[in-house]
Amino acid sequence: MNKKEEKFRNIIKNNEDRIMGICRYYSINDDDQKDMYQEVLINIWKSMDSFRGDAQISTWIYRVAVNTAMGFANKEIRRQKIFLDEKEYALQNFVDIHENSVKETEKLFQILENQINQLSVIDKIIMTLVLESVNHKEIASVVGITEPNVRVKIHRIKNELKENLKSKIEIILS
Amino acid sequence: MKNIRKNYNNIDELIIDMQSKENKFKKIFKVIQVVFFLFIFIYAAIFLTSRNGAYIMAGGCYIIAFILFIIYAHKYLKKYEAINYSEPIKKVLEEAELRYRKYNFDILIVLAGVLFINAATLLVLISKFSDRYTSLNIVIVVEIVFFIIIVIAWFLGVLTWEKDNKPIWLSIKKVLKELEE
Numbered sequence: 423m424n425k426k427e428e429k430f431r432n433i434i435k436n437n438e439d440r441i442m443g444i445c446r447y448y449s450i451n452d453d454d455q456k457d458m459y460q461e462v463l464i465n466i467w468k469s470m471d472s473f474r475g476d477a478q479i480s481t482w483i484y485r486v487a488v489n490t491a492m493g494f495a496n497k498e499i500r501r502q503k504i505f506l507d508e509k510e511y512a513l514q515n516f517v518d519i520h521e522n523s524v525k526e527t528e529k530l531f532q533i534l535e536n537q538i539n540q541l542s543v544i545d546k547i548i549m550t551l552v553l554e555s556v557n558h559k560e561i562a563s564v565v566g567i568t569e570p571n572v573r574v575k576i577h578r579i580k581n582e583l584k585e586n587l588k589s590k591i592e593i594i595l596s
Numbered sequence: 597m598k599n600i601r602k603n604y605n606n607i608d609e610l611i612i613d614m615q616s617k618e619n620k621f622k623k624i625f626k627v628i629q630v631v632f633f634l635f636i637f638i639y640a641a642i643f644l645t646s647r648n649g650a651y652i653m654a655g656g657c658y659i660i661a662f663i664l665f666i667i668y669a670h671k672y673l674k675k676y677e678a679i680n681y682s683e684p685i686k687k688v689l690e691e692a693e694l695r696y697r698k699y700n701f702d703i704l705i706v707l708a709g710v711l712f713i714n715a716a717t718l719l720v721l722i723s724k725f726s727d728r729y730t731s732l733n734i735v736i737v738v739e740i741v742f743f744i745i746i747v748i749a750w751f752l753g754v755l756t757w758e759k760d761n762k763p764i765w766l767s768i769k770k771v772l773k774e775l776e777e
Contacts, residue, residue: 469682486681489688544774547685566684567775 430467437483440554444487447550450505462490477563484556484564488547504546506535506553526591533590537583545579552576625673632666650723657716664709671702689772696765698757714742 434441445458465486473482538549544565551561558576562569636659643655675695681688694700718738722731 465681469680472680472682482682485684489681489683489685492685542774543771544685564684565775566686 426470430470433466433470433479433483434463437479440480440483441487443554444484444491444550447504447506447553448491450503458491462487465490478560480556481560481563484551484560488551488564492543492547504535504538504550506531506538530587530591533587534583537586541579545575548572548575549579625670628669628673629666632662632669636662648723650719654716654719654723657712657719661709661712661716664705664712668702668705668709671705675702686772686775689768689775693765693768693772696761696768698754698762698765710742710746714738717742 441459441462442455445455445462449455449458466483469486473479477485538546541549548561548565551564556564558569558572561576562572565572567575639655639658639662643651643658646652646655679688679691683691718735721734721738725734
């Protein structure tokens with residue numbers, strides 16, 4: 423086993439969940455997720471020689487995963503839809519789900535998913551990273567903008583989503 | 597993810613495939629290099645050994661043109677095969693924006709190569725047919741032919757860019773604008 427191969431295996435072993443976490447947002451079924459996961463692995467392999475260690479390995483992985491998922495370096499920028507996979511904590515970011523019934527919560531998931539999909543490409547990416555609990559510094563490093571800029575963007579997106587969800591909840595409950 | 601057709605059963609298969617693809621890329625470039633070096637050798641043998649000064653100059657022009665084509669092929673393959681996915685999104689997009697522009701600096705290398713071929717062709721034809729035609733007549737005919745070829749190539753290039761690359765370039769510009777907002 424050569425050095426590159428060994429390094430590659432270690433990276434994958436230690437970051438499998440991280441890569442899969444991102445792939446789940448960008449693909450609806452298991453087959454698509456598997457395909458995207460493989461594509462990310464291929465691009466990790468291709469980019470390995472350029473890893474100089476000046477960024478955290480997790481940041482590096484997120485960059486490869488997001489650039490792959492969105493097709494930023496390919497021949498098309500994918501009109502990528504985000505799938506929330508009914509993650510409770512995703513919804514908890516915006517509303518108190520304990521106040522709602524299961525049926526209402528399901529509806530809210532759908533609404534949140536729709537709202538996120540109406541965001542701009544960059545805002546969508548930022549939201550997936552927020553929902554993956556990536557810190558602001560790391561998000562800034564993945565996207566390539568400043569940390570204060572990330573904070574402003576997250577604040578704006580969350581407020582927009584909260585406002586929209588609030589009005590939808592009122593409709594559901596009435 | 598329709599572009600992924602192969603499903604790897606395990607990581608070993610993926611590594612083997614990646615290594616073979618890397619070797620394939622290196623092989624493609626080697627073949628291109630060998631073909632152009634062969635041209636350089638053949639043209640050097642034909643023209644540089646001539647006693648005719650115009651032929652020697654033409655040989656020099658052909659060789660420079662082939663070297664320029666090798667440089668372009670190298671830059672082209674490197675650019676498209678070695679895209680770095682681990683850069684920040686903004687940088688990846690900025691690099692992609694440059695790659696998908698209608699005109700880029702690299703095309704000047706090809707244009708320079710074509711001009712050297714043009715000069716070499718002129719030198720050879722003037723030397724060969726100077727007893728039958730005036731130099732001016734030869735220059736006019738050769739330049740008209742080259743001009744038509746360059747215009748057709750440019751037109752086809754622009755059409756291809758409008759169809760394939762313009763939509764990508766516009767999407768990249770849009771996302772970059774979003775980043776600045």
